[in-house]
Amino acid sequence: MMIDMLMMFFMFFIGNMIFVSKHKHLLIVLLSLEFIVLSIFFFFLMLLILFYYNFYMLMVFLVFSVCEGALGLSILISMIRTYGNDYFQSFNML
Template identity: 80%
Template sequence: MMNMMIIFLVMFMIGNLIFVSKHKHLLIVLLSLEYLVLSIFFFMLVMLIYIEYDMYLLMLFLVFSVCEGALGLSILVSMIRTHGNDYFQSFNMLI
């Protein structure tokens, strides 16, 4: 159980490291957020199996993570259509 906790912690830290280091590229930021959601899902799955609890909370978590992914993808598509790429340098926040 402790080895799995270390693996989940490493997965979460790698996702955070990618999120912080690649903050200028929207697609990589969205992919790292999905990786973080996946690592949190696996952690919750193992913990709920360990305490023998119902899995309805995981279904609710998956619903919200899918909505988050769809919202991020729609923002990415609208940004590419208006600005031509997904780099934050070309995106002016004042306009």
């Protein structure tokens, strides 16, 4: 059980390091966010199994994570349609 918690913390840390580092593409940033959400999901799952709780909160978390992924993809598609690519250097962020 401790190995699983350590692995989930390592996944969360690696996802945050990818998110914080400077990347040119928005798709890599969105994939790192989904990796962070996946590590939080696994942590939530282990915590709920450990304390013998119901998994209703896990379903709510999955619904919100799917909505977050759909929002990120819609932003990516609108950015590609507007600017022609998903480079951060191609547009001015104020």
